[in-house]
Amino acid sequence: MTDLVQSLLSFLNASMTPFHAVAESVRRLRAAGFEELREGDAWQLSAGTRGFTTRNGSSLIAFSCGRKAPQESGFFAVGAHTDSPNLRIKPAPDATRHGYRQLGVEVYGGVLLSTWLDRDLSLAGRVLVERDGEVASELVDFGRPLLRIPNLAIHLNRTVNSEGLVLNPQTHLAPILGLARAESPSLSHLLASELSARARNTSAEHVLGFDLSLYDVQPASLSGLSSEFIHSARLDNLASCFAALTALIHAETAHDATRVAVLYDHEEVGSRSAHGAGSPFLRQTLERISQARGAAGAESFVRAIAHSFLISCDMAHAIHPNYADRHEPAHAPLLGAGPVLKLNANQSYATDGFGTARFAQLCRAADVSSQHYVVRSDMPCGSTIGPITAAELGLATIDIGSPLLSMHSIREMAAASDVTSLARLLDVYFG
Numbered sequence: 001m002t003d004l005v006q007s008l009l010s011f012l013n014a015s016m017t018p019f020h021a022v023a024e025s026v027r028r029l030r031a032a033g034f035e036e037l038r039e040g041d042a043w044q045l046s047a048g049t050r051g052f053t054t055r056n057g058s059s060l061i062a063f064s065c066g067r068k069a070p071q072e073s074g075f076f077a078v079g080a081h082t083d084s085p086n087l088r089i090k091p092a093p094d095a096t097r098h099g100y101r102q103l104g105v106e107v108y109g110g111v112l113l114s115t116w117l118d119r120d121l122s123l124a125g126r127v128l129v130e131r132d133g134e135v136a137s138e139l140v141d142f143g144r145p146l147l148r149i150p151n152l153a154i155h156l157n158r159t160v161n162s163e164g165l166v167l168n169p170q171t172h173l174a175p176i177l178g179l180a181r182a183e184s185p186s187l188s189h190l191l192a193s194e195l196s197a198r199a200r201n202t203s204a205e206h207v208l209g210f211d212l213s214l215y216d217v218q219p220a221s222l223s224g225l226s227s228e229f230i231h232s233a234r235l236d237n238l239a240s241c242f243a244a245l246t247a248l249i250h251a252e253t254a255h256d257a258t259r260v261a262v263l264y265d266h267e268e269v270g271s272r273s274a275h276g277a278g279s280p281f282l283r284q285t286l287e288r289i290s291q292a293r294g295a296a297g298a299e300s301f302v303r304a305i306a307h308s309f310l311i312s313c314d315m316a317h318a319i320h321p322n323y324a325d326r327h328e329p330a331h332a333p334l335l336g337a338g339p340v341l342k343l344n345a346n347q348s349y350a351t352d353g354f355g356t357a358r359f360a361q362l363c364r365a366a367d368v369s370s371q372h373y374v375v376r377s378d379m380p381c382g383s384t385i386g387p388i389t390a391a392e393l394g395l396a397t398i399d400i401g402s403p404l405l406s407m408h409s410i411r412e413m414a415a416a417s418d419v420t421s422l423a424r425l426l427d428v429y430f431g
Helices: 003-014 020-031 187-198 234-250 279-290 298-306 353-366 384-393 416-430
Strands: 051-054 059-064 076-080 086-097 100-108 120-129 132-142 174-180 205-216 219-222 229-232 258-264 307-314 340-342 371-373 397-401 410-415
Touching: 003 020, 003 076, 003 100, 003 219, 003 229, 003 234, 003 416, 020 051, 020 258, 051 279, 059 219, 076 174, 076 234, 076 279, 076 384, 086 187, 120 174, 120 187, 132 219, 174 219, 187 205, 187 340, 205 307, 229 416, 234 258, 234 307, 234 410, 258 279, 279 298, 279 384, 279 410, 298 340, 307 384, 340 353, 353 397, 353 416, 384 397
Parallel strands: 076 258, 076 307, 307 397, 340 371
Antiparallel strands: 051 059, 059 258, 086 100, 086 205, 100 174, 120 132, 120 205, 219 229, 229 410, 340 397
16 A cells, blocks of 8 residues: 555545545645734735635635735645535434434535444544633544444335335434333433543533534445555545645645645535535635735736636546446546546536646556546536636636546545656646
8 A cells, every 4th residue: 555545545534524635634734834823814825825714614724825925826725525415414313213313414515324324433523612702613533433324124114126215315314323211311411422522511501512423433444455445435536636736745845836736615515505516615726826925906816817727626436337328439438548638518617628727637647547427418417616716716727537446435545656647747736
C-alpha cells in the first residue's frame, strides 16, 4: 500500500460527517503551515500566504497566494463536496414501538437504501450546547456499534428475491437503539453523556440542537487479489476532497497564480444553502483575496476570473460488469484506468470543447491515462458543483472524477491506482 492510499484511508475513517471532514482537513492544513482566516476578521495577505477559512463547520476554502496578483494570473481552483447520501436524525427522534427503542431518521440525498440494512451503525455529527450562556458547537462521534436497521426475514417477504426489495423511508428505516425500558435515556441524555466522557461536563438541558448522521463503523479497507480495490463509505466525494487538499498542500508556493481548494457541503441535495456551491461563499472569498492582494474595483475581479479555471472533481460512474447495458458503449469508464472527464450536452456537467483540450494537456503532462463519461441518451444525467459554480462566477470549468462502483451505497468501491493518478493530475495542475 502506498503512503498516499494509506493517507486516504485515514482521511475517510476520520470523516464520518461533513463536520468531521472539515475538522480533519483543518488538522492537515494546519500541520502543513496553513493559517486560519475567520470570515469576520480583516485579512492581511501577501505572495506565498497559505490560508483557509470555513463556513458552518462543513464547508472549507483553502488557498495559496501566488506571486502575482489575481487580476494578472487568476485563480487555479479545484472544487469537491464534503457531504454524502446518508440517514440523518430527526429533531425529535425518540420513539418506542413494540418493545424497542428507535430513532426517527430522514433520508439525505439519493441514498441506496437497501445497503443500510443489517449494518453496524453509529452516530456522529455536530451538537450545539449551552456553555456559560453562549452557544458552542462540538463534534461528537459515538465510535461504536449503536444502531441497526434489520432486514425483514425472507419467510415474511417471500417475493423479495423475485420482485425486489421496496423500502418506505418513513416506516422501514427507523433504526433500533435498544430494548424499551422505563429508564431508557433520551437521545439528548445520550449526547450529554458522550460529550461529558470526551470533553466538558454536559447535561441534557445543555443540548440545544444537533446535526447528526448515521454511519457504518466498518473502516475503509483494501481488497482484491493484489489489494487493488478500496472499499469504504463516503468515497463519493471524500476521495476528491482528499485529492484536492493533498495537491494544494504539496503545491509549490513559488507560483504566479493563486491556487484554491473549495470543499462544499450540500451538493447531494442541490447545493442551495449559505455554504453550498449555490451560495456566494467562493465568490466572496476570491474577492477578498483579490482585494487583500491590492486589487481595486470590480474590473480587477472580472479580470481575475477571466484568467481563472476550475476543476470540479466528483466521482464518476465506472462500468459495472453485471450491468454493462446501463452505460453508453463508447464512454464506459473502468476502475484503475485513470481520471474521467464528464460531459453532457445539456450542461449537467460544465465541460466543453476548450475544457476537453485543457484536460488532455494536463493528462499528458502528468503522464496519466484518461477516460470519458457520457450518460446513455435514454437515461437522465446527474450533476455536480461544476455547472453551479461556473454559472455563479462565469468561471471556465471542467467536470472530472475517479471511477467508482456502488455509488451512493453505504459502502462504495474504487481502485487504489486511481488515487495516485488523480493526485498526479492535480499536482501538475497546481504546479
